[in-house]
Amino acid sequence: MTTSTLRRVLQAFEEAETSIRLDVLSRQLGIDLGTLDSMIQYWVRKGCIREVGDETECNTCGVNGECPFVMRCPRRYLLVRRSSEESVLVPDVNSHEQ
Amino acid sequence: MMSIAAPSVANSISRATAMDYGPEIEAEIACVQALIEADETLTAIYNPRWLAITLLEGDAELETRVANSPCGPAILAQLELAADHISATLGEDIDILIADRRYQFVADLVHSTVTRPQSISTRSDQIDQIVTHPWLGVPIFLVLMWFVFQMTANVSGIYLNWVDSIISGPVTRWVVALLDMIGLEGSWFEFLVVDGVIAGAGGMLVFVPVLAFLYFFLALLEDTGYMARAAFVMDRFMQILGLHGKSFIPLLVGFGCSVPGIYATRTLEDRRDRILTGLLVPFMSCSARLPVYVVIGTAFLGRNSGNLVFAMYLVGVLIAILSGLLFRRTIFKRTEELPFVMELPPFRRPSFKTIGHQVWERTTGFVRSVWTVIMFASIVVWVLLNVPYKNGKPPELENSLFGGLSRTLSPVFAPAGFDNWEAAGALVTGLVAKEVVISTMGQVYGVEQAEAQIEPESTSFVADLEEIVNGFGTATLDTVKATISLLPGINLLKEEEQTDNTALQAELRHHFTPLAAVAFSVFVLLYTPCMATIGAIRHEFGSRWMWFSILYMLTVAWIGATLTYQIGSLLGFS
Numbered sequence: 057m058t059t060s061t062l063r064r065v066l067q068a069f070e071e072a073e074t075s076i077r078l079d080v081l082s083r084q085l086g087i088d089l090g091t092l093d094s095m096i097q098y099w100v101r102k103g104c105i106r107e108v109g110d111e112t113e114c115n116t117c118g119v120n121g122e123c124p125f126v127m128r129c130p131r132r133y134l135l136v137r138r139s140s141e142e143s144v145l146v147p148d149v150n151s152h153e154q
Numbered sequence: 155m156m157s158i159a160a161p162s163v164a165n166s167i168s169r170a171t172a173m174d175y176g177p178e179i180e181a182e183i184a185c186v187q188a189l190i191e192a193d194e195t196l197t198a199i200y201n202p203r204w205l206a207i208t209l210l211e212g213d214a215e216l217e218t219r220v221a222n223s224p225c226g227p228a229i230l231a232q233l234e235l236a237a238d239h240i241s242a243t244l245g246e247d248i249d250i251l252i253a254d255r256r257y258q259f260v261a262d263l264v265h266s267t268v269t270r271p272q273s274i275s276t277r278s279d280q281i282d283q284i285v286t287h288p289w290l291g292v293p294i295f296l297v298l299m300w301f302v303f304q305m306t307a308n309v310s311g312i313y314l315n316w317v318d319s320i321i322s323g324p325v326t327r328w329v330v331a332l333l334d335m336i337g338l339e340g341s342w343f344e345f346l347v348v349d350g351v352i353a354g355a356g357g358m359l360v361f362v363p364v365l366a367f368l369y370f371f372l373a374l375l376e377d378t379g380y381m382a383r384a385a386f387v388m389d390r391f392m393q394i395l396g397l398h399g400k401s402f403i404p405l406l407v408g409f410g411c412s413v414p415g416i417y418a419t420r421t422l423e424d425r426r427d428r429i430l431t432g433l434l435v436p437f438m439s440c441s442a443r444l445p446v447y448v449v450i451g452t453a454f455l456g457r458n459s460g461n462l463v464f465a466m467y468l469v470g471v472l473i474a475i476l477s478g479l480l481f482r483r484t485i486f487k488r489t490e491e492l493p494f495v496m497e498l499p500p501f502r503r504p505s506f507k508t509i510g511h512q513v514w515e516r517t518t519g520f521v522r523s524v525w526t527v528i529m530f531a532s533i534v535v536w537v538l539l540n541v542p543y544k545n546g547k548p549p550e551l552e553n554s555l556f557g558g559l560s561r562t563l564s565p566v567f568a569p570a571g572f573d574n575w576e577a578a579g580a581l582v583t584g585l586v587a588k589e590v591v592i593s594t595m596g597q598v599y600g601v602e603q604a605e606a607q608i609e610p611e612s613t614s615f616v617a618d619l620e621e622i623v624n625g626f627g628t629a630t631l632d633t634v635k636a637t638i639s640l641l642p643g644i645n646l647l648k649e650e651e652q653t654d655n656t657a658l659q660a661e662l663r664h665h666f667t668p669l670a671a672v673a674f675s676v677f678v679l680l681y682t683p684c685m686a687t688i689g690a691i692r693h694e695f696g697s698r699w700m701w702f703s704i705l706y707m708l709t710v711a712w713i714g715a716t717l718t719y720q721i722g723s724l725l726g727f728s
Contacts, residue, residue, distance in 0.1 A: 061257060062250050077386065077498050078497040095257060130382045132496045134494045136423075
């Protein structure tokens with residue numbers, strides 16, 4: 057039995073001890089950057105990896121969601137925890153007093 | 155694409171690039187395909203092989219459609235058998251294997267048709283090797299930020315004096331002349347405009363050049379792609395300290411404004427991590443606090459004011475890290491850390507159009523806040539400074555309602571070295587917005603000076619314009635000199651240019667010792683954030699955490715300021 061390349065990508069996320077750049081991961085796995093990107097997207101679609109973008113707009117100062125203070129951080133990918141796959145992105149307003 | 159190619163060419167390409175999923179999977183595909191081909195309702199719509207592969211990949215929608223066809227039950231049963239068989243023989247889910255073979259097929263195709271240069275290391279890659287280096291990354295980040303704050307505090311300070319001279323000079327004269335012209339000379343309204351609006355809100359406009367410089371350099375770092383590297387480097391650094399690395403991105407946002415920083419915690423999946431990070435974000439020195447450091451730095455430290463600004467930002471980060479470590483070991487026990495993979499954009503030449511847009515957006519945002527929140531606060535402070543009215547005259551500032559309330563509070567700050575009522579009052583108004591600390595100081599310290607200027611000097615409008623233009627030219631020249639003077643061993647500025655302070659800075663030197671001023675800066679950095687941030691904390695984490703944040707930050711600020719003053723005194727500073 058051999059481990060599929062797709063599985064190796066997921067394993068790289070599971071076994072990573074520190075955050076890593078996508079291009080470094082590409083070199084480590086010996087996978088072309090574009091191919092690796094689409095492989096990660098495959099796991100995103102499967103719900104095993106989460107893509108995080110800019111979810112920071114607060115709309116409190118009336119600039120139509122274009123907050124001038126938000127730094128546009130590039131895409132990040134995180135492994136979804138097995139125990140909390142229904143991870144909450146937007147806080148539950150009813151759970152404030154927890 | 156294939157449909158428009160000549161048939162012979164299309165066939166040859168099709169043969170050359172036939173997709174083969176390997177003997178085991180192909181056998182399962184064939185079994186399912188055979189069952190599909192036996193069902194005319196399916197073959198009338200779908201290509202049997204495509205349908206077989208898609209069903210083996212687990213397409214739920216197609217499964218529902220197939221289930222209703224005559225051969226549906228048999229096909230679904232076969233799919234289950236195929237999945238079990240492949241899993242048992244190849245040790246992997248069939249859908250993953252199919253996708254994997256497809257990626258492999260594309261990779262082989264690209265490999266056989268695309269010739270890449272031997273070395274794929276670009277200049278951006280080479281820079282990345284250095285700026286994201288495990289050991290060099292953090293020092294490089296610190297050096298860059300030091301440079302940014304030197305430019306912000308030292309170099310832009312020259313324009314600060316120029317704008318101050320315009321507001322306290324020609325602008326005040328024009329307003330007074332205008333009010334005199336319409337018969338409001340010596341009225342309460344004139345005092346409100348001069349002592350309240352111009353000394354308070356107008357005094358804040360002085361900081362437009364300082365903030366524009368800061369926003370320019372931050373936008374420059376962001377647009378070149380460096381800020382993404384900073385987030386990556388600091389993430390690793392925080393993980394080494396045992397903190398959640400992902401928290402650094404909301405913290406980085408907090409350098410601009412704490413409110414979006416609080417909302418940026420939504421990117422963290424665990425609620426406990428979100429609360430922990432939300433409690434740390436206000437320790438990041440937002441741009442609203444910058445005017446306080448710049449005023450104090452230039453008043454007391456001259457050319458070293460940039461170092462004070464840089465030190466304040468570092469202290470904020472340090473306190474956030476220490477608080478994070480404390481919370482991790484007490485109320486927020488460590489959860490499993492999940493590193494992330496970050497796609498770093500290549501370094502690029504900055505677009506000055508984009509940078510200009512960012513600087514404009516951020517600076518106009520500040521100016522908007524001056525004419526809304528800060529002007530309102532300035533008017534409230536002015537009213538409090540002028541009541542109770544006795545015998546038709548306003549009270550002495552110290553005996554005003556504002557002075558009385560502030561005097562009650564001021565002994566609390568005695569251990570930190572700044573127990574004057576003006577400072578205590580400014581800190582209270584700073585709860586509305588941090589910029590208000592300076593606008594209030596402008597009012598309580600600058601009132602006498604403004605009163606002195608309320609009689610318009612006999613200058614002409616043209617002479618005023620000449621003064622403004624000449625002042626700009628001198629400021630620009632001095633800025634160039636100050637920039638060159640940042641190089642070690644070079645000082646092109648004359649002594650008087652280095653100590654050329656605004657009226658407020660001159661007043662501050664009478665009321666604070668340098669050490670007390672630094673302790674005051676520490677308190678401003680660490681104490682309870684502005685109302686908008688408090689509201690954001692309540693909205694995201696609830697009232698309990700909001701009160702916790704308020705009390706915790708007040709305590710940390712008092713301890714921090716007191717330690718700064720007491721330790722400084724022990725070391726012989728004054």
